[in-house]
Amino acid sequence: MSHINQFKENKKKQRNYTILFLVFWGPSLILGYTKAPDPYLINLFLKCFGLYFIYRAYKYSLCPNCEKAPGWGWRVKKCKACGEKLV
DSSP states (O other): OOHHHHHHHHHHHHHHHHHHHHHHHHHHHHHHHSOOSSOHHHHHHHHHHHHHHHHHHHHTTSOTTTSSOOOSSSOOOBOTTTOOBOO
């Protein structure tokens, strides 16, 4: 598989993991601001799963050629570390 195709597949996975992060992190933030009795354990559970999905999204955002961050943002066309064309 070429680096361009691999990067496209990784971008799809990165987007999916970012959405899953928001699914867990959003309710965690809402629980943190409510006056519900003892939401600490549920809140901790949601934040731990959210952090796991952030890690997975970061892992799939790396350049397939040099395994470094290719740049900032969602529309990266060229890796700033190695110069590999990604789109």
